[in-house]
Amino acid sequence: MNSSLHLYQIAIILIASVMIFQGGKNFVRRKKGQTFLKLLIRVIVWGGMAVVAVYPSLTNDIAELIGMQGNINAVILTGFILVFLMIFKLLSAIERLEQQMTEVTRKESLQELREK
Amino acid sequence: MATFSENKIFIVVPAYNEEKVIQDVILEIQNAGYQNIIVVDDGGTDNTRAVAERAGATAIRHKINRGKGAATKTGIEAAKLLRADIIVTIDGDGQHDPQDIKKLIEPIKNGRIDVVLGTRLLDPAGMPWYKIIQNKIGNIITWYLFGLYVTDSQSGFRAYSRRAAELINTKSDRYEYDSEVIREIYLRKLKYIEVPITVRYTEYSMGKIQKQSFWNGVKTVYKMIWGLIN
Numbered sequence: 001m002n003s004s005l006h007l008y009q010i011a012i013i014l015i016a017s018v019m020i021f022q023g024g025k026n027f028v029r030r031k032k033g034q035t036f037l038k039l040l041i042r043v044i045v046w047g048g049m050a051v052v053a054v055y056p057s058l059t060n061d062i063a064e065l066i067g068m069q070g071n072i073n074a075v076i077l078t079g080f081i082l083v084f085l086m087i088f089k090l091l092s093a094i095e096r097l098e099q100q101m102t103e104v105t106r107k108e109s110l111q112e113l114r115e116k
Numbered sequence: 117m118a119t120f121s122e123n124k125i126f127i128v129v130p131a132y133n134e135e136k137v138i139q140d141v142i143l144e145i146q147n148a149g150y151q152n153i154i155v156v157d158d159g160g161t162d163n164t165r166a167v168a169e170r171a172g173a174t175a176i177r178h179k180i181n182r183g184k185g186a187a188t189k190t191g192i193e194a195a196k197l198l199r200a201d202i203i204v205t206i207d208g209d210g211q212h213d214p215q216d217i218k219k220l221i222e223p224i225k226n227g228r229i230d231v232v233l234g235t236r237l238l239d240p241a242g243m244p245w246y247k248i249i250q251n252k253i254g255n256i257i258t259w260y261l262f263g264l265y266v267t268d269s270q271s272g273f274r275a276y277s278r279r280a281a282e283l284i285n286t287k288s289d290r291y292e293y294d295s296e297v298i299r300e301i302y303l304r305k306l307k308y309i310e311v312p313i314t315v316r317y318t319e320y321s322m323g324k325i326q327k328q329s330f331w332n333g334v335k336t337v338y339k340m341i342w343g344l345i346n
C-alpha cells in the first residue's frame with residue numbers, strides 16, 4: 001500500500017463501504033428479497049473493488065497466478081466481462097418484459113370475468 | 117374450527133390444448149361434489165375454452181400462452197374475485213383424481229393449515245422410476261434454493277386458504293411456479309401439510325409429462341436460479 005491514498009482510492013473505499021453497509025442493513029432488517037447469498041455477492045464484489053483500489057499491484061499478482069499476462073489479454077478479458085454484463089442486462093430486460101406481458105394478459109382475462 | 121361455505125370452494129384448472137380430456141376432468145370434479153370450477157385456457161390453439169364452458173365451468177382465456185404457472189395464478193386471482201374461501205389447483209390433463217380434493221381441503225376447513233400440498237411421493241406406487249428420481253432432484257434443488265424440503269415440490273394438486281392465496285406472491289410463469297410457491301410458504305411462514313394423492317398415469321397424461329423433458333428440467337432450474345439473482 002502506498003503511504004498516501006489517491007482521491008479515487010478514497011472515493012472507491014467510501015462507495016464500497018456505503019454499499020456493503022446498506023446490504024448489511026437490509027439483511028439485518030430482513031428487507032423483502034434480501035438473502036444471505038445477495039449479501040455475500042455484494043460483499044465480494046464491492047469488497048473486491050475496495051481491496052483492488054487500495055492494493056492495485058494485487059491484480060498483477062493475480063494475473064501472474066492464473067497465468068494471464070500482457071495487455072492484449074487484459075483487453076480480451078475486459079471484452080468478455082463487457083459482453084457478459086450486456087447479456088445479463090438483456091436477460092434482465094427480457095425477464096421484465098415477460099412478466100409485464102403476463103400481467104397484461106392476466107388483467108385482460110380477469111377483465112373479461114368481471115364483465116360477465 | 118373455522119366455518120367455510122361449500123359454495124366458496126373453487127377448483128382452478130390450468131389447461132393448455134386439453135380439449136380431449138377437459139370435459140371428463142370437469143365432470144369428475146362435479147361428481148366429486150364441487151361446482152365452482154375455473155378453467156384457464158392458457159392461449160391454446162384448440163377448443164379447450166368452449167368445451168369447458170359447455171361442461172359447466174367458468175372458462176377464461178389467456179390471449180397468448182404464458183405457461184402453467186401464469187395460468188394457475190390467473191385462476192387463483194379469478195377465484196379471489198369470485199370470493200373464494202378455499203382454492204384448489206388441479207392439473208388439466210386428468211392425471212389427478214378429484215376424489216382427493218376432499219382430503220386436500222379438510223385441513224384448511226379445520227382451520228389449522230394455510231396450504232395443503234398434494235404429494236405423489238408419500239405413496240409412489242405406479243409412478244415410473246425416472247419420475248421418482250426427477251422429483252427427488254427437484255425437491256433437493258428446491259430445498260437448497262428456497263429453504264424448505266417437501267416430498268413433492270413439483271405437484272400441481274394443492275389447496276390454499278383465502279389467507280394463503282392473498283399472501284402468496286409468485287412471479288414465475290412456467291414450471292418453476294410450483295417451487296416458487298414452496299419458497300413463498302417458507303418466507304411467509306405459512307402453515308402447510310403434505311397429503312398423499314393418487315396419480316393416474318394414462319397414455320394421455322404420460323404424453324404430456326414427457327413434454328417436461330430433461331432440458332425442460334434444466335431450464336426450470338436455470339429459471340429458479342435466475343429468479344434468485346435477478
